[in-house]
Amino acid sequence: MRKLAPVALIAILSACARPADGPSASNIYNTTLPHSNQKVPVLRLADAPAAPANISALSYAPADRGLAVLRSGGYSDARLRRGDVIDVTIFDSGEEGLFSSTQSKTLNLGRFTVDSSGYVTMPFVGRQRVLDSSPEALQSQIVSGLRGSAVNPQAVVTVVDKPTSGVTVNGGINKPGGYPLTARKERVLDAIALAGGTSSDPGSSSVTLIRGRQRASAPLERVMSDNSQNVYLLPGDQVMIDKDAPSFTAFGAFKSVGEFEFQPGKLTLSQALGRAGGLLDDRADASNFYLFRNQPVYSPATMVNGKPVAPARIGAKPAIYKINLRDASNFVLMQQFQMQDGDILYASNAGLVDAAKLLTVYQKSVPTAAAPQPGATN
Structure with a gap:
């Protein structure tokens, strides 16, 4: 009887509380919503609702413009403003004009910035008000300013920068x-x-x-x-x-826990399990692996001009999916099950693991009091 006493004590205490890193299977099956006490359904992976057929569901509401x-x-406003930078080039095709003594009939005057008063100062032309003028209007101003020194002047104004x-x-x-x-x-x-x-x-x-x-x-x-x-x-x-990358989170008896980002529509449940490193052989209960999801609710599909319009996500209902990895058929289903943003994977511990944790807790010795400091009084 004395040998059975520790086992009985562990059984009684484990019924009240036991060390674990997540809910037990019974807790999961009895999950209810906090405010409505509505029970959250626990479904087999084979019973998961299919996504809208032949059309991709939208991530935004139809009313979202x-x-x-x-x-x-x-x-399309080409008018010159303060701070604009222009490049000016002038031409003169006359024999007695501005460039008669040079081999080139073209002269680049350089780049000029419209000052705070709306003016630019250019060689041969002088100070010109250009604010609210178009490049074409400024070209006419430059030609008018060159008529005394050029026979047949022409100008090209290019806007280089409009900060x-x-x-x-x-x-x-x-x-x-x-x-x-x-x-x-x-x-x-x-x-x-x-x-x-x-x-x-x-x-x-x-x-x-x-x-x-x-x-x-x-x-x-x-x-x-x-x-x-x-x-x-x-x-x-x-x-x-x-x-705005979607992500899923893995908790419990995985080799790697945490948050994992993925590309939408390109990650299956089997791939997500691989991202988490798979189950821990010495801890996980392979028959009790769960996925927690806010299952999307879509608007009915509609037709526009004879073509289907993708339904929009209009709400969500919580659901829990149980995956029994001891059943080989679930591996086939996992290859077809697409992960969604916010999904939570949870791998529960095997019953013996939690019991061993509890036994370890009660086997720990009671810590002894620290020795008094030298010179301390009682």
């Missing part, structure tokens, strides 16, 4: 910084290309466009596939690229 709320006609008409591209980009807008009417994807492209996969990136007090966001893949999202940019716009 994304970047389209900031649509504009684009930047006041630029946009800023920051975040997960290879070459963040400011970039000028031109008469080409650059769009969001043009700015991203000028900045060297994103530093992460487009499927894991989102775009935020800030214009004054307005702000709008959209997944980069949506901007790339939907022309209405690739809006024209205006001076002062800020384009922010954010990394």
Whole structure:
């Protein structure tokens, strides 16, 4: 009887509380939501609902207009502003003109910056007011200023830099910084290309466009596939690229626990198990491996012009999937089961492992009191 007493004590204490790093199978099967006491279903992997057929589900609601709320006609103002840099070249085809003593009939006057008063000072022409003028109008001004010294003068004015008409591209980009807008009417994807492209996969990136007090966001893949999202940019716009990679978390008796990022739509449950290093042979219960998920609820698929429109994710319901790795058929199902953002993998301990932990706890000796310091009084 004395030999059985420690075993009985362990059994009684383990019924109350036992050392473990996660819930037991009975805890999982009795899980309820905190506020509604609604029971969370525990399903077999074979009973997982299928994703919408033949069409990819959207990660945004149909009512979400994304970047389209900031649509504009684009930047096309060619007028010169303070701080603009211009390059001026003049020509004279006359025999008795400005360049009659030279071999070349062309002279590059150089580059000039529009000062704070809206003027530039050029050789042969002098100080000219150019603020709000177009390059073509300035060419006429230069020709008029050269008529006394040139027989048949012509001028070409090229805008080299317009710092006041630029946009800023920051975040997960290879070459963040400011970039000028031109008469080409650059769009969001043009700015991203000028900045060297994103530093992460487009499927894991989102775009935020800030214009004054307005702000709008959209997944980069949506901007790339939907022309209405690739809006024209205006001076002062800020384009922010954010990394928005989905991830899953692994807890319990895995060889490697933690958070793991993945590319959306390209990671199966079997691959996720491999990312976590597989189960620990000396701890895990292979018949009780679980996946916790907020199961997406999609809107009904609709048809537009005879083509299916991808349904949107409109809600989520919690669900728990049990995977019995001792059943070989589950390995086939795991190859088809796609991981989703926020999924949690949990590998529970085998019953004997938790019992051994408890036995170890009660076998530890009681710590003795420290020896008194020299000279200390009772």
